[in-house]
Amino acid sequence: xxxxxxxxxxxxxxxxxxxxxxxxxxxxxxxxxxxxxxxxxxxxxxxxxxxxxxxxxxxxxxxxxxxxxxxxxxxxxxxxxxxxxxxxxxxxxxxxxxxxxxxxxxxxxxxxxxxxxxxxxxxxxxxxxxxxxxxxxxxxxxxxxxxxxxxxxxxxxxxxxxxxxxxxxxxxxxxxxxxxxxxxxxxxxxxxxxxxxxxxxxxxxxxxxxxxxxxxxxxxxxxxxxxxxxxxxxxxxxxxxxxxxxxxxxxxxxxxxxxxxxxxxxxxxxxxxxxxxxxxxxxxxxxxxxxxxxxxxxxxxxxxxxxxxxxxxxxxxxxxxxxxxxxxxxxxxxxxxxxxxxxxxxxxxxxxxxxxxxxxxxxxxxxxxxxxxxxxxxxxxxxxxxxxxxxxxxxxxxxxxxxxxxxxxxxxxxxxxxxxxxxxxxxxxxxxxxxxxxxxxxxxxxxxxxxxxxxxxxxxxxxxxxxxxxxxxxxxxxxxxxxxxxxxxxxxx
Ligand code: HEM
Numbered sequence: 001x002x003x004x005x006x007x008x009x010x011x012x013x014x015x016x017x018x019x020x021x022x023x024x025x026x027x028x029x030x031x032x033x034x035x036x037x038x039x040x041x042x043x044x045x046x047x048x049x050x051x052x053x054x055x056x057x058x059x060x061x062x063x064x065x066x067x068x069x070x071x072x073x074x075x076x077x078x079x080x081x082x083x084x085x086x087x088x089x090x091x092x093x094x095x096x097x098x099x100x101x102x103x104x105x106x107x108x109x110x111x112x113x114x115x116x117x118x119x120x121x122x123x124x125x126x127x128x129x130x131x132x133x134x135x136x137x138x139x140x141x142x143x144x145x146x147x148x149x150x151x152x153x154x155x156x157x158x159x160x161x162x163x164x165x166x167x168x169x170x171x172x173x174x175x176x177x178x179x180x181x182x183x184x185x186x187x188x189x190x191x192x193x194x195x196x197x198x199x200x201x202x203x204x205x206x207x208x209x210x211x212x213x214x215x216x217x218x219x220x221x222x223x224x225x226x227x228x229x230x231x232x233x234x235x236x237x238x239x240x241x242x243x244x245x246x247x248x249x250x251x252x253x254x255x256x257x258x259x260x261x262x263x264x265x266x267x268x269x270x271x272x273x274x275x276x277x278x279x280x281x282x283x284x285x286x287x288x289x290x291x292x293x294x295x296x297x298x299x300x301x302x303x304x305x306x307x308x309x310x311x312x313x314x315x316x317x318x319x320x321x322x323x324x325x326x327x328x329x330x331x332x333x334x335x336x337x338x339x340x341x342x343x344x345x346x347x348x349x350x351x352x353x354x355x356x357x358x359x360x361x362x363x364x365x366x367x368x369x370x371x372x373x374x375x376x377x378x379x380x381x382x383x384x385x386x387x388x389x390x391x392x393x394x395x396x397x398x399x400x401x402x403x404x405x406x407x408x409x410x411x412x413x414x415x416x417x418x419x420x421x422x423x424x425x426x427x428x429x430x431x432x433x434x435x436x437x438x439x440x441x442x443x444x445x446x447x448x449x450x451x452x453x454x455x456x457x458x459x460x461x462x463x464x465x466x467x468x469x470x471x472x473x474x475x476x477x478x479x480x481x482x483x484x485x486x487x488x489x490x491x492x493x
Contacts, residue, residue, distance in 0.1 A: 009039055049310070050345045051100040054145055055111045058094030059189060059242040060309040061249055063298035065089050065116060065259070071293055074210050074263055075202035077322030079118045080293070090115040090355060091298055092312055093189035093241065097148035097157075104241035105230040107184040107444070108148075109175070112194030112216065113314040114296070119360045124318040125214060126338070129186065130179075131195040132425075133279045134172040137414045138333020144169075159451030160460065167464035170422040171280045171415060173471060177426040180444045182437055183222075185230035188244035190255040191223035198316070198331040199277050201324035202263070207400045211264040211276060211326055213283060215290060216257040227444050246301050254299045260290040270405070275418075277328040281425055308355045313342040321397050327404070329414075347371050363391050427471040442475065446482030461485060 007015040015036055022034040030037070052058075065087045071080050079087050094111035095102065110129040115122055135144055147161040166172045178184065186192040196214030203209055225233060233240050248255060262283050269276045276283065302308035315338035316331060325331055342350045348369040350356060357374075367382045381388050415422075430438060445468070452460050461483060469476030480487045 009036060010043070052094075052345065053341060054096050055094035055113075056100040057098050057102050057104065058092050058111065058309065059245050060090055060092035060302060060312060061245060061298040062300040062302065062308075063089050063091060063254070063296060065294055065296050067294040069292040069294065071202075071261065071291065072204070074204055074212065074261075075322040076205045077118070077123075077202075077320055078120050079116055079123065079320070080322070088117045088359075089296065090117075090308070090312060091296065092309060092314065093245070097145070101238075103234040103238040104188070105185060105225060105233040107179065107227070107230065107448075109179060109184075110186060110189065110192060112192075113312075114194075114216075115312070115314055115318075115356075117359050118320050120320040120322075121360070122318055122356070122358050123320045123323060124314040124316065125196050126314045126316045126334070127194055127196045127198075127214070127216075129183070129192040129194055130175060131197055131213070131215070131282045132174045132178070133197060133330060134166070134175045135169060135330070136171050136278055136280050137329050138337070140169065141333065141337075144172075159448055160454055160456070163449055163452050163460050163464055164456065167460050167467065170467050173422045173467050174280050174282075174426045174429070177429050177441070177471065180448065181429075181433065181441045182224035182226065182444075184444065185225040185227060187223040187225055188241040190220045190244065190248065191218055193217050193222070194257060198279060198328045199264075199326040200319070200331075201326055201399070203322050203324055203399055209266050209324070209400055209402075211266070211269050213262040213288075215260045215262070216296060217260060219256040219258060219295075226440060227447060245298075249298060249301050254297050256298075257296040259293040259296060261293055262288040263291060264288060277326055278419065279328055279330045280422070302355075307353075311346060311350075311353045312355050313338075313346060313350050313353075315339050315342065324399050349373070422467070423470040427475070430472045430475045438475075438478075442478035442482060445479050449479070449483060 007018055009015065018036070021037045022031045023029060024031065065079065067080055067083050067085045070083060079085070092111065092113045094113070095104065095106050095108045096111065097108055098106050112127045112129055114125040114127075116125070135141065144165060147158070147165040150156060151158040151161060166176050183192070194216035199211050199213055201209050202212045237243060245255075262285075264272065264276055264283065272287075274281050274283070315335075317335040317339060319325065325335065346353065349371050351358075351362075352372070352374045365377075365382050365384050367377055384391070413419075430441065433441060449461060449464065462485070465476060465480055465483075465485060465487075468479050477487065
């Protein structure tokens, strides 16, 4: 006879009945003692955890990173130690501003978050599909994100809030230009690049520091929706990108990305004409060409979305030996923010959840807390130093000392003289686009800015138009004409 598994309560008691509640007579009230009814309802009520405060809608897959080129002269990170070396990874894609149930084809940057399970710990490279960002100081992050979410009164998305913020923060122009281009509506997740965006450090075996930027270039080729196609897809399939990813991996059509890097020496970082730690700027490839590193392949869908994707926790603070931080203020701000968000969203012991757990050794004196399930250190000592165990601090992992430019603490204007060219790079980006793409960019901006309303409408439009004009007069003029703004009086303000 075929063996059956018994349906049980969470504590293992076999169910006697799973479809009818215990009642007094067939049409009478229910009995409090029908514990199974309570357990089912109570667990259901607790199924939701807080969604990510940003990047709530996402899709992920497991895969491998394979080294194809030798970069050991720049870094001693074991993940790069020899050609052919493979490391398991998780890659989660996401939109940014929408809720967990929002449409995949919204105009928005896309998250590109990697977790590499290396033998020196998990390395998280938590980037986007764009090499730059809207702001350059983390103090502005919450304010910025509020403008991307819902208006407190109307509970609607508000182009007025968005453009008010962007126009008051001209450092956003580079990212806004990218967002308004066709790259703001990628065709799913397989046809876009990923970027570490920040500048990080590499440290080699001689303890020399280099600055590095990471690029993940899609091998599927760039493919975008136009604004109209993206809007149409919203009504056809809200989950287009999730479906596209899971179906392709299920079919064995594994998406791949080339990992490449840009390298800047410490000495160059002191004299380069662009602040190398400013997240609103790229390092032009003419000055810092791309160097080949390896290939990322996604080849396994998670068996259970909630377990492996919703509970995944990525943190820019998670670097490994041979990879370090940089003085990029945004990166510095993110180092603290993510684990804080994870503790709120998943609890203090979130690193024990299998998708987050380092598959190699972890040893420390953290104990207890809700949902501790890894043995909790057993009977071993829970303090350091002690005379009983053999756990040591390995000083050989220490990074070389950092020589900083200044020893004067203060609040420095992020857009002070020398840090205020918000226009050259977005202008170059516009001029690089083909005619059709320039047309789309202008029409996307016009469409988006047309949504600005209320008493400050013209003030916001004029302020933002000045930024577009300063990036490129043709871009400014195209947008002004599209909005029906009489340019001369506007520009006099
Ligand atoms: C100071 C600036 C920033 C702050 C404070 C911040 C904060 C956060 C927070 C709190 C989350 C949710 C984390 C969670 O609940 O798991 C998040 C998610 C994310 N952020 Fe940021 N963020 C910042 C800038 C950036 C930048 C510059 C990038 C890309 C270059 C980025 C990429 C992402 C991605 C990809 C996710 C989703 C990770 C995942 O898939 O779970 N963020 N951010």
